[in-house]
Amino acid sequence: MEAGSLPRKAGMEVNCLTLKDLINPRQPRDFAIEDGEHAQKENIFIDRLRMAPKTPIKNEPIDLSKQKIFSPERNPITPVKHVDRQQAEPWTPTANLKMLISAASPDIRDREKKKGLFRPIENKDDAFTDSLQLDVVGDSTVDEFEKQRPSRKQKSLGLLCQKFLARYPSYPLSTEKTTISLDEVAVSLGVERRRIYDIVNVLESLHLVSRVAKNQYGWHGRHSLPKTLRNLQRLGEEQKYEEQMAFLQQKELDLMDYKFGERKKDGYPEAQDPQLVDFSEPDYPSSSANSRKDKSLRIMSQKFVMLFLVSKTKIVTLDVAAKILIEEGHDTPDHSKFKTKVRRLYDIANVLTSLALIKKVHVTEERGRKPAFKWIGPVDFSSSDEQRVDVSASVSPELKRETYGQIQVCTKQKLARHGSFNTVQASGRIQRKVNSEPSSPYREEQGSGCYSLKIGSLAAVYRQKIEDSSWGEALDSKRVEPSSSLDPVVPFPVLSVDPEYGVNPLDHSVFSVAHMDLQTFSRQNSLSGQVDVSVTSVASAVESLKPALLAGQPFLCVPATSLFMLCGGLQEGLSPGSGPEKDGRISEAPGSGELSSAPSAQKRLCEKQPEAEPATKRPSRDYEESSLSLIMLKTPSDSTDFASPGTLGSWAFTPLEDIHGNRQLRASEEASGKATANCFASSEWGHPSTDVEKPSKENESTKDSSLLQYFYVQPPAGLNGFNVVFPGGQNPHSGGPPAGQLPPFGVPCMVVPAPTPGPFPVLCSPAMPGLVSSAPGTLANTGPVNFSLPGPGSAAHLVIGPAGIVNPKSSTLSSADPQLQGQPSLNLSPVMSRSHNVIQPESPIYVGHPVSVKLQKSPVPVTPKSIRHTQRETFFKTPGSLGDPVPKRREKSQSRNASSAQRRLEIPGSGAD
DNA sequence: CTCTCCCGCCACCCG
DNA sequence: CGGGTGGCGGGAGAG
Helix, strand or coil: CCHHHCCCCHHHHHHHCCHHHHHCCHHHHHHHHHHHHHCCCCCHHHHHHHHCCCCHHHHCCCCHHHHHCCCCCCCCCCCCCCHHHHCCCCCCHHHHHHHHHHHCCHHHHHHHHHCCCCCHHHHCCCHHHHHHCCCCCCCHHHHHHHHHCCCCHHHCHHHHHHHHHHCCCCCCCCCCCEEEEHHHHHHHHCCCHHHHHHHHHHHHHCCCEEEEECCEEEECCCCCHHHHHHHHHHHHHHCCHHHHHHHHHHHCCCCCCCCCCHHHHCCCCCCCCCCCCCCCCCCCCCCCCCCHHHHHHHHHHHHHHHHHHHCCCCEEEHHHHHHHHHHHCCCCCCHHHHHHHHHHHHHHHHHHHHCCCEEEEEEEECCEEEEEEEECCCCCCCCHHHCCCCHHHHECHHHHHHHHHHHHHHHCCCHHHCCCCEEECCCCCEEECCCCCCCCCCHHHHCCCCCCCCCCHHHHHHHHHCCCCHHHHHHHHEECCCCCCCCCECCCCCECCCHHHCCCHHHHHCEEEEECCCHHHHHHCCCECCECCCCCCCCCCCCCCCCCCCCCCCEEEEECCCCEEECCCCCCCCCCCCCCCCCCHHHHCCCCCCCCHHHHHHHHHHHCCCCCCHHHCCCHHHHCCCCCCEEECCCCCCCCCCCCHHHHHHCCCCCCCCHHHHHHHHHHHHHHCCCCCCHHHHHHCCCCCHHHHHHHHHHHHHCCCCCCEEEEECCCHHHCCEEEEEEEECCCCCCCCCHHHCCCCCCCCEEEECCCCCCCCCCCCCCCHHHHHCCHHHHHHCCCEEEECCCCCCCCEEEECHHHHHCHHHCCCCCCCHHHHCCHHHHCCCCCCHHHHHCCCCCCCCCCCCCCCCCCCCCCCCCHHHHHHHHHHHCCCCCHHHCCCCHHHCCHHHHHHHCHHHHHHHHHHHHHC
């Protein structure tokens, strides 16, 4: 009954492990302790769980989402195997349960179930069952448990990899040395180490990690990914993989008929000997280089990637890949070998998929469907600045056109085609058809409780465009991974996080349906009467994480991934005749009906290509004089590289027309070391800041008259982490018509991830002199802000208090109580994304990040680096995920990050200031 | 049935 | 040698 009695084989368990063993309160501990060393199976975790305190719910759940935080104890190279410390809090009992169950081996579950171990009486003392909180449940628990039993899917390598990746920042600071302890990770993720090897090996092949020492890996992140891919591409070309693939595909050789070596006979070059391509950086001196069979998996992984990179179609079928690999490996071309190879390829593919580099597809041939994968990662490595470029940049012009056009349509009320989404009517009134179309491709997404693509616009476009639907799916379930590639083929790299748990932060980052409570707006300001918006308090849908679409609520879908949003038509009424675009390119665009100028704007921004795409021309008809508003939230903002064109796309709230100014702003901020030097930041936590003055000063550099103004509104609970930004008016000098004269507006707004649960200030456009004059920072700090909307005659006041808006329940809360303001979804918030390293380490939610990363815990002025780091991560956070609402913990860097949107708003204010 | 790929035995191989 | 690695393929879940 001690460790030794713990069966290693499922078959033995029933006999070896008795009910008594399991129910004995003390036994479990013994198991855990002694078994810890021997248990190499999946159930090791469960054993360890037994060691957990009686309040496991707080300690044990493998809440990956909460592991983003850098663990205080990170540096110890030798990982501490304190499960209880590493585990984060569950975000929901259900999720927790799932996690626990998934951690537990099926065998044990079955065994225990059979023995009725979950019955309250018998197990009331059982730590394990307690941890599951099953002691209060009746027999139904068994069924429940059965249902909860982790499916094969839940235990998949891909999912595991996602969890793994979620622990580390995609783009760690160069100075950061993140160490990965295999032990720690394995325990943390509740899997045996063997599985971690699989992941790490593939990651290593791409140089995302490198082995530092025994049981220790260094995390590099994706910084060098472009470079690596470029090299692999080159190598692949040298290997003439494309020809090989073409040959094999053309041959349509049956697996069994395939004559290995035939290719060579045909004159194809022989593959190089397996050798791991080493592009490793000096960061982590790889200890013992290659050993044991050349690290087969790594080499396979690299070659697999090469195949994609050299492929014109970017699609590689497994059989072809396997054949090539087999041949290169000089393996015996037997079926068994093939099978094995395919297995490995699946393993690799799972990891690559988690990295949002490839996507499962199927290739239909005469012989039927063949499993294949499509490369969805960057394909253009000409620039090493791949990272942090707005993902939108990754979309092909055509798709952009489609996509953005679609977005435009959305905002222009043509979303109707997607029955599952709200429909915005031309008149500016919002109609809704919530999921009226069961057959909607997006409907399926609901199960996961994701906002993503519910709106359908982009996803729909992609699905239509891409038959294999891989893009759409990628969009749906990929992690937000800023892709620098401007290549058209690159979809939105978003990493999906465990929809199974009902938490998918990534989705939020992709496309979201935003609901705004515009009542105030519609009723009190000039917009009233034109916008038929019923104010409906959106109940928090955190539980289901489904967008709470309420009738009569305006919404806007925007790709939040890159956090850049289109706000087409936003200003249609606000400032006819005046556009933010100095060059007027957008406005003068000859009506190409559905096209949004945003793409072009962005493109210009990111690529600095003045040439406007015809497709991006703005339809004057629909949008009249509407100017384009492009808000770009800086994802991982690297303060050090803002000057780099390649990173432009990552600018947070970069005014289309004033990148330069923005840079100055940034420079200013950085110079002052005040990441929080913006009202947004300071207000993030509803905490008065003394730095408020900073922004205004900084804004001076950006007081370009052409700057767009936005209203930034803390979203209703239903938005779950999204802030709504809508144009507050045109530039002060634009001389746009007063708000009162605004035509029906199509609910121009932007929804951006709300990284902060704290109070959100509403910024008014500079059109309001009064507002402008006031220090933005000050306003922000005042908590709920009472603003006058610009617009003559409309004394409309937009009172925006985070408390009131964010959470209906806490509507009465003032900014003074940040904690209360925390979203009910705090624990439910999608915290799976890596974006969480931003969160306060002390946050109870986020427990021990295993990574050794510098974490600024103090409110002390953050360094540019730290700023960058946190900012990047913040994007994908929902208010709840933001972590500790406690004021004292608010980090400036975080604030700053979260405030990107706001900063944009501040700009105008500075002038007056 | 095929497709996937989890799982973990056990051989390597390093310190 | 012990333990970290990871090749490998049986076999079972998923579709």
